[in-house]
Amino acid sequence: MMTYFELSPSAHIIFGVCSLLLMVVAVLILVNVCVLRLRKRYILLSAVLLLEVMFMLQGVVDVSLKTVQGQPFYFFSDIIGNMPIYALVLWFVLSAVGEAVLLAYIRHTKKNILTAGAIKESLDALPDGVCFYRSDGQPMLVNTQMNKISGELFGTEIMNAKSFLNNLQTNNSDGKAQIISTEPTLVIQSDEKVWDFRSNTLNVGTSEVRELVAYDVTEQYLLNKELELRNQRLSSVNERLRKYNGDVERIITEKEILNAKMKVHDDIGRSLLAFRSYLAKPESQRDIESVLLLWRYTISVMKKEAVHEVKSNDWDLLLKAAEAVDVTVELNGELPDKGNKRDVLIASLHECLTNTVKHAKGNRLYMNISSDASSLTAEITNNGNQPDGEIKETGGLKNLRSTVESAGGVMTIETKPRFRLILRFEGAE
Template identity: 25%
Template sequence: MSELLASGAFFRIALMGLAALALLFEVFLSLELGLQRERPGLRAARFAEFFIGFYLLGAFALLLTVHCRGYAGTEAVAPLAPWRWLAAVPLIFLGAVSRRPADLSGAFFAAASLPCFDRARFFAPLFVLGLLFFALRAAWRDARERRERRRSVTRASIKEALDRLPDGILFSDPAGRPVLANRQMLLLAETLTARPLRDGEAFWQALNGGALREGVERIALADALLFRAGGQSWEFSRRLLDVKGRAFSAIFAACVTETDRLTRELQKLHEELAARAEALREAGAALAAVKREQELARLQGRIHDMAGHRIYLMQQYLQRGGENLRDLGRFLPLISGLIDDLRADVTAPAARLLADLQRSFGFVGVELTVEGRLPRDERQAAALIKILREASTNAVKHAGAARVAARLERNARGLVMRVVNDGTAYDAAAPLRENQGLAGMRRLAAEAGGTLEIATSPRFTVTVKLPPEENEA
């Protein structure tokens, strides 16, 4: 103690500042422990910190007395002896009971500062080290307790964590009283119902079918409710929880703005696709109808070209001498070959079709001559033969021709076939009516990539122009 009494004023003031700092840290630590919930050992820790603070308060009073009275001697601090004993003895007892290094160190410094050691040479150094020890100990424990409190799960920490959630949560007891509601759910209650959240059951009833704020859109889903308000979409669901035999209610609100937007866009796309699919079905049905009509027209044209041609030739054969049936061998092929001609018109080579055509006209005494070479392209050759057959049949039928001549010529623009006959001249004053036969010849020429022209004077002439063959182009 004599060293402290003999020290300078600056040193004594520094020691008082150290004692005040240690006492301040101890106050912070005691407040931190007071804010924490009950846990094992917390009450004993609070009790120990109280005595440490009591000890530091006595140490500060001792230093203040020393500073004020200076060299008055140890008698100046004698009135503080009971306080010093009362503050140090509990610390010594607690250190001996706990046997933890920090508590044992505190007990050692408290014992070294007892009034009975005032005249010892180690009193002043150990007293100063004790103040420094208690200051550092209080600061370290205060920081540790604050860190532990932030990490620990408490009612306040749970409420703080729930308030940070972007979704809404509400727990209410069987009577409907809210037990726990986060900030987002409180805001949603105000936004949707224009009323504060005071009853969980009433809030759920209002969501299901009650009055809502103007502009709020409500959509009932399979097991939830969807609300759209203020450019946001919220999905509400409810669960009943059994807590010790009591039915608590839990209401959850999830922000589904982006999901709802994508769902509506997908629904709109689905409707557009459905409309387009319906339009495609209608177009397909119309196309199928057109295709059927085209197929019927093609079949009708084939029957007209082949069957009409054969039937007319049989009529001519009978009219020109076949009534006695003496030449039955020439008549029967006209009848039996009708179906074969319909099939051959699709599959037979062009040369065979031309030979059959010339032979069939020969049965009725009509000479059909072809000058020039048919194209190598079977499609073009077949089209020319079909046009020649129709033109020859029309010449015999309408002009009474006995001779039909076809001439095939090639030039830079392609192939040209001209068909003329020696029948009766066409009446130029009469309008030319394009019946099924003429229309069929134009269709055949177009399908082969060419054109068909008809001249009525000086003789009736059918001219077909086709593009060059691929190997000649």
């Protein structure tokens, strides 16, 4: 059976290169096992694998020297040179398989443990700045973002964290930063970025570690600014709404008083006419009960024991209410002269007027009316903002729908491409 010594020099070179590769991989495995601090059995296995590969490499080199240069045999070359080819190949294969298994285990272990390098890479990937330092200010771990902030403000990376924090608090940045607030946290604006600096003390064993974190709160800061502007506008709108509600209450009160006066005037007039007619009749044809019934009803109205609804110029009242909140009402078409449809349309305009000012922030209200002998359709829109989503019918809109349906109409609300309130009535009044 052919031994390794009997192979050609070219075959010896191939085996030598393979042995060298196995040697390099074995060294790499032992270094990784030690760096990852794996269990002792893996360290021992890696060391044994390295030694046997070294033995193999030494034997292959000795045989090559003997073959090429005629050097005398050594202990390693004597064993390797007289080894059958299949045994040597099997040794190579087993060594390669052992190294492959250990490399796969090392790769799997790296994915499931945190190393110092992995921690640093993770911190560098954060959009926020992080700095850990000792009580004297010496940095222990500073990520890329925190060093970038320090470079933008002070022209250098963090050399002493306490000095860096003190410079932030005193705004010693040559005008590159602006302090927005110092309590409860330090908030600084720099290059269109807003940073919220927070410090903390961590107990690690028997020592203390200081932590300084810079949070990027640019988006929240801009949102707060926008919210403040919206609140100011909302306060102005609320003031106008309060004025509008006061005007509506006053107008309603005046309307009720006027209705009551007109009712009393009409009822007393009718009662006086009935009494005059009673006196003009012969005594045998007089009906005292009907006259007394009419006077009792008139007295009950004056005592507010009976109520009568008198329609006044509701369109003028609506225009006056709209004028009070700086809204222009434009009518395209003709309102019914009287009846439930007119009352519902006026009530719809009142509700849309409130929503135009409160929600849509518009200043124009449009009503288009089209009608024929059998139907009437009214469409109400405004020039305000489009609703953000589906409109929930609560409060005024819910009551309005009940009023429309009670009057025999159909109410539809559309939000795209803009708000539209559509009222449809079928049949004659």
